[in-house]
Amino acid sequence: MPRDIIILECTEAKAEGKPTSRYTSTRNKKSLNTPGRLEKVKYNPFLRRRTLHRELR
Structure with missing residues (x-):
């Protein structure tokens, strides 16, 4: 399976x-475009704004 589930x-x-918000997403294991940790801007309902979310390992 080439895709990996990440948090x-x-x-x-x-x-x-404040409490942290967590999202689940998928990423391509073999992609050369994302060799490090994935970062996305997502909505945090506790802070009531969009914040940077980083991949957990």
Whole structure:
């Protein structure tokens, strides 16, 4: 199976003392475009704004 299931966690919530939001997504294992951790801007309902979410390993 060439796609891998990953978890994206908010990077700004811990600094503000709020609960972190998590999303699940998929990524291509063999893609040369994303060799490191995947980062996406997603909505955090606890902070009520869009924040940067980074892949957990």
